[in-house]
Amino acid sequence: MSLPQISYVIPLYNENKAFPFLIDRLNEVMNKSDIDIEVVLVDDGSKDTTADLMQQLALQDQRYQCVFLSRNYGHQIALSAGLSVVNATEAVMVMDGDLQDPPELFFDFYNYYKQGYDVVYAIRKKRKESILKKAAYSIFYRMLKKISYIEIPIDSGDFSLMSRRVVDILNKMPEESRYIRGMRSWVGFKQIGIEYERRGRTADESKYSISMLFRLAFNGIFNFSEFPIRFITRMGLVAITLSLIYLAITIIKKAVWGTVPEGFTALLFAIILFSGVQLISLGVIGEYVLRIFHQVKSRPLFIIKDQIINKQYVQRKERSSSSLP
Numbered sequence: 001m002s003l004p005q006i007s008y009v010i011p012l013y014n015e016n017k018a019f020p021f022l023i024d025r026l027n028e029v030m031n032k033s034d035i036d037i038e039v040v041l042v043d044d045g046s047k048d049t050t051a052d053l054m055q056q057l058a059l060q061d062q063r064y065q066c067v068f069l070s071r072n073y074g075h076q077i078a079l080s081a082g083l084s085v086v087n088a089t090e091a092v093m094v095m096d097g098d099l100q101d102p103p104e105l106f107f108d109f110y111n112y113y114k115q116g117y118d119v120v121y122a123i124r125k126k127r128k129e130s131i132l133k134k135a136a137y138s139i140f141y142r143m144l145k146k147i148s149y150i151e152i153p154i155d156s157g158d159f160s161l162m163s164r165r166v167v168d169i170l171n172k173m174p175e176e177s178r179y180i181r182g183m184r185s186w187v188g189f190k191q192i193g194i195e196y197e198r199r200g201r202t203a204d205e206s207k208y209s210i211s212m213l214f215r216l217a218f219n220g221i222f223n224f225s226e227f228p229i230r231f232i233t234r235m236g237l238v239a240i241t242l243s244l245i246y247l248a249i250t251i252i253k254k255a256v257w258g259t260v261p262e263g264f265t266a267l268l269f270a271i272i273l274f275s276g277v278q279l280i281s282l283g284v285i286g287e288y289v290l291r292i293f294h295q296v297k298s299r300p301l302f303i304i305k306d307q308i309i310n311k312q313y314v315q316r317k318e319r320s321s322s323s324l325p
Contacts, residue, residue, distance in 0.1 A: 004038040005090045006110070009082035011075055012054070012097040013044040019053045025103050030063060035110070040065045041097075042082040045072030058308035066308040073302050076178040076219075079158060081302045084171055092167045094158050094180075100198050101159040108194055109161035118189035121153060121160035121181070125195040140217055147227035152185045153193050160184065176294045176301065179219040186224070222287050229288065232281045239277045243270070 008026065015022070030037050041064060043051045051068055058066040067081055079094065086092050091113050095101040101122065109120040138155070145154055158180050162170075169187050170180070185191070222228060307314045 002036065003087045003089050004036045005088060006035055006037045006093060006106075007086035007088035007091075008037065008039040008093045008095065008103070008106075009042065009079060009086060010039065010095055010097045011042045011044050011078035011082060012046060012050050013072065013075070013078070014046045014048045014050060015097045016046075016048045016050045016053060018098050019050060022097050022099055022103075023057060025099065029103050029106060033107070038063055038065055038087060040067060040082045040086055042067045042069065042078045044069055044075070044078035055308060055313075059313070062310045064308075065310075066306075067304055068306040070303040070305040076180055077302050079180055080170075080178055081304060083167055085304075085307070086167065088164060088167075091161050091163050093161050096159070101157075102196070102199070105159075105194070105196060106161065112192055112194070113161055113163065116190060117192050118163040118166050119160060119184055119187075119191040121156045121184070121191065121193050123153065123193040123195045124155045124157065124198045144217075144221060144225070147221070147225045148182075149226055150182070150186050150224055152182055152224065153191075156181060156193060163189070165189075174295075174301070175223070176299075177219045177223060177291050178301075179223050182219075182224045222291065228284045232284055235277050235280065239274060242273065246270075 010022070012019070026039055030039075041054050041058070043054055043066065054064075054066045054068075058064040065085070065087075067085055069078060069081060073081075083092065083094075091110070093103075093106050093109065095103060105122065112120045142154060144152055160181075162184065166184065166187050166189060170183055173183055175183075
């Protein structure tokens with residue numbers, strides 16, 4: 001069989017309710033297009049019937065390939081697993097399975113790809129979420145843009161079309177704490193953004209908990225910014241400056257009025273200030289040490305338990321980042 005021109009990569013976790021709607025939309029795109037397209041569905045250790053639905057579909061329709069991970073690894077790792085097995089010769093479309101990312105936008109993406117763009121990413125013009133979440137996202141993206149040492153587009157997620165050569169480079173990047181949209185920007189090449197309105201989820205609630213969102217945000221900050229480690233130095237300078245100012249005030253009072261501050265207020269203030277600076281510094285250093293700790297163990301980023309390729313069920317012992325092309 002000839003290799004497909006385009007691959008969709010879609011990580012899924014407990015998406016059995018949205019699954020039929022997703023497949024209907026994908027089938028509509030593939031039926032309308034003259035381009036040879038495959039869809040790689042990645043089950044990230046779902047606890048519902050998502051894996052069963054994927055299996056039934058892939059055994060009936062050879063346009064669908066399935067990857068079943070050995071457990072739940074998280075969205076970014078599941079996405080990386082999908083990118084490692086795509087067969088596309090031209091480009092790869094990355095999207096979520098909850099239909100907040102419209103698969104029909106592929107045609108607009110592909111037009112830009114044909115114009116020579118290696119990465120075409122979506123910019124969320126509007127999003128159907130709570131005011132608090134929208135404000136938090138807006139603040140984070142703008143803060144990351146300001147402190148990052150690379151240009152990470154504001155309000156852009158993983159939803160994008162990437163050329164085959166960009167995907168091949170991403171597959172060679174072994175970092176454990178993955179932030180795909182940042183890695184995509186780091187690669188470079190010719191990139192462009194397209195605005196779209198991000199819709200609400202088709203079914204259920206978001207699988208991203210608050211702690212998972214914070215982890216993703218930390219991966220973006222600590223992987224693509226030197227600000228945290230430099231912030232420690234700045235805090236130290238500020239603390240020393242405050243201490244010197246306070247010392248100068250104390251000496252002046254002693255020399256002019258013959259008095260010095262009495263009681264525990266000044267001592268308590270100094271202890272709290274320096275203790276806070278030290279704890280924050282240790283926390284920032286700890287984030288870097290933790291990432292080094294996970295990276296140097298050289299464990300596989302993921303393990304593929306099973307695959308369905310061209311309607312054939314294949315059992316795998318292991319597929320890890322170390323075996324990526």
